Every structure is written in structure tokens, then in C-alpha cells.
Amino acid sequence: MIDGKVATTLTGSSSMSVCFICGAKPTEMHNLDELAIRANSGEALKFGISPLHARIKFMECILHIxxxxxxxxxxxxxxxxxxxxQAKAxxxxxLKFVLGINVDVVKQGxxxxxxxxxxxxxxxNPQITADITGVNEQLIHRFKIILSTITCSQAIDAEKFQIYCIDTAKLYIDLYGWYYMPITVHKVLIHGSKIVSEAILPIGMLSEEAQEARNxxxxxxxxxHSRKTGRSSTNEDVMHHLLISSDPYINSFRTKLKLKKLDYHEDVKKLLINEIE
Ligand SMILES: [Zn+2]
Incomplete structure (x- = not known):
């Protein structure tokens, strides 16, 4: 996973607000016919999507609308x-009262x-969120399905995913054409299916969650499990433990964890290659 700032630099894009895959500027985001024929940077498609980051950006998009x-x-x-x-407040x-979440609060540092x-x-729950924000429920629901699809570790049917994403983009533009689609939303809706087919493993497996889980x-x-006689010896021991516990050979002796059967939404299942029961 490569984050947006690194990708912008690597691809030589002029600014963070320009799509580093197709070069579209914010004002060009809503011309779907023109976006469909734009040249894409094949290299940039390999940078993938970071699902965790996408979820936050999708939420911010709904909030700003x-x-x-x-x-x-x-x-x-x-x-x-x-x-x-006033509307923001x-x-x-x-959101705080109903869902217990604090959004868009700036924390010092x-x-x-x-x-x-x-x-x-x-x-x-798209219905509740739509009720609070006043944003179209169908759009929130579609965002939710797309986010769950790219987070799940199953193989995604790129063609079906493409259709679903484009339909979502059309709905977005119909409803909120005055709010230029944020770059991350554009990336997932317009280039998502190409990124999915470029990835060697299901895109959900490549998320930053694995790194986060190691914390x-x-x-x-x-x-x-470490000596406390100095920083280098502490770090050395921690490193050794990380290496041991992630070694494929050692790992093969571990009893397989029974994975909690994830409940995918019906609409997510429709976008996967192997339909799961
Ligand atoms: Zn683009």
C-alpha cells in the first residue's frame, strides 16, 4: 500500500487535487464520458487502494455534501x-447523540x-446516516457496499464492480453535481475495477489492516519478551519476535484460527466472483 502523498510524488503529478492515475482536475471529475477515454498511467494503477483511508474519505465526502x-x-x-x-454544528x-461518534473535530497535534x-x-446504517445528514440514502448505501467490497478478502468480479461503481458515480453526479467528487472517491469509482484486476491478491488482503494489527x-x-537494558537490545528482541512469529515455516505449525464467518451484505456478494453462502 502506498499512500496518496507518496503516489503523487512518484507519478510526478502536479498537485494532490489531481488524480494521479488519469490526471483529472476537480473541475473535470463529473464528465464521465470524457473520463472513460482518458489515458491512464498503468504504473499508478499498481499502487492499489487503501481501504481504511478510502472509508474515511468517503465519509468526509458525504459530510461535506x-x-x-x-x-x-x-x-x-x-x-x-x-x-x-451552522449546518455542520x-x-x-x-451524529454524536445518535451514533456516538465525533466527526470533523480538530484535535491538537x-x-x-x-x-x-x-x-x-x-x-x-445508511438509513440513520441519511436521516441525520440529509444526504440521499441510496448513495450512502452504495458507498457502504463499495467500501465493504474492497475491504473483503474475497476475489471481486471486476466487471460487475465496474458497472456498480459507474452507476454510483452517475447517481452522485445527478444528485450532487455541484460538489466536485473528491479524489479518493473518484479513484475508487472510476479506476477501482482496473485496480482490482491489476492486484495479485484480493484487494482487501492488501489493506493496511495487517500492519495495524501487529501494533x-x-x-x-x-x-x-525483550531485554530492558537499552534501546537497541529492546528493539533487537522485539524484531526477533516479530520475525519468529511471522515466519511461514513456524506459522505452518500453528493451529488454524477459526475465522469468524463474516456476514456480507447481499449486494456485496453479488460483486464477488465466488458467490458465498
Ligand atoms: Zn482518475
Missing amino acids: AYNKSFAAWRTNKETTKIKE TIQKR MGSSNNGNTARRFFE KDYRRYRLY
Whole structure:
């Protein structure tokens, strides 16, 4: 997984707001016919999608539409800034009250309060989220299905996924054509199926979750399985433990963990190659 900033640099894109795969600018995001015939950078497709990051960006997209909905403009001016702030405060309060999540709160030195968990709660029940934000329920539902599909570790049917994504993009433009599609949403909806077919493993297996999951092990090894005589000896022991526990040979002796059977939404199942029961 490569993050957006690195990909922008590697592909020599001029700015973060330009798609590094097809070079589309924000103002060009809604011309689907033109996007379909644009030349894509094959190299950039290999950078994949990071599902965790995508979930947060999709949530922020819905939120920004919700804030600006009453005056239907991408930018705010002197008058509309006030309206936006008001709408934002109301929506934040309701999200906190109903779903128990804090969104778009700036934390000192930590960026925003939007993280994977807030975004997961946000998309859990599209009906409730639509009710709070006033954004179209069908669109939120489709975002949810797309996000679950790219996070699941099953092989995705690229063709079906492509159709679903393009239909979602059309719905988005029909409803909220005044809000230029954010770059991450564009990347998934327009280039998602190509990225999926470029990947060697199901895209969900390549997520940053594996690295994140190791944080817990790291803390335990650091606490219980390392010498505390100096930083280098501590790190050396932690490194050794990480190597041992991830060694394929050693791993083959482990009793297989019974994976919790994930319940995929019906619509997600339709986008997979092997239909699961
Ligand atoms: Zn693009």
C-alpha cells in the first residue's frame, strides 16, 4: 500500500487535487464520458487502494455534501460560510447523540477526529446516516457496499464492480453535481475495477489492516519478551519476535484460527466472483 502523498510524488503529478492515475482536475471529475477515454498511467494503477483511508474519505465526502447542501456550492463565500458552520454544528451534534461518534473535530497535534472506527459507524446504517445528514440514502448505501467490497478478502468480479461503481458515480453526479467528487472517491469509482484486476491478491488482503494489527503484538513483545537494558537490545528482541512469529515455516505449525464467518451484505456478494453462502 502506498499512500496518496507518496503516489503523487512518484507519478510526478502536479498537485494532490489531481488524480494521479488519469490526471483529472476537480473541475473535470463529473464528465464521465470524457473520463472513460482518458489515458491512464498503468504504473499508478499498481499502487492499489487503501481501504481504511478510502472509508474515511468517503465519509468526509458525504459530510461535506451535507454541510453545503442548502446552498449547493462547492466553495463558500462570506454569506454561506455562516450557513455551513451552522449546518455542520447541527450534524455533528446529532451524529454524536445518535451514533456516538465525533466527526470533523480538530484535535491538537493529531489532525482530525475522523478515523477508521468513526467511518465504520457512519456507514453501518445508511438509513440513520441519511436521516441525520440529509444526504440521499441510496448513495450512502452504495458507498457502504463499495467500501465493504474492497475491504473483503474475497476475489471481486471486476466487471460487475465496474458497472456498480459507474452507476454510483452517475447517481452522485445527478444528485450532487455541484460538489466536485473528491479524489479518493473518484479513484475508487472510476479506476477501482482496473485496480482490482491489476492486484495479485484480493484487494482487501492488501489493506493496511495487517500492519495495524501487529501494533498489539508489538506492545506485548516490547513489554514481556525483550531485554530492558537499552534501546537497541529492546528493539533487537522485539524484531526477533516479530520475525519468529511471522515466519511461514513456524506459522505452518500453528493451529488454524477459526475465522469468524463474516456476514456480507447481499449486494456485496453479488460483486464477488465466488458467490458465498
Ligand atoms: Zn482518475
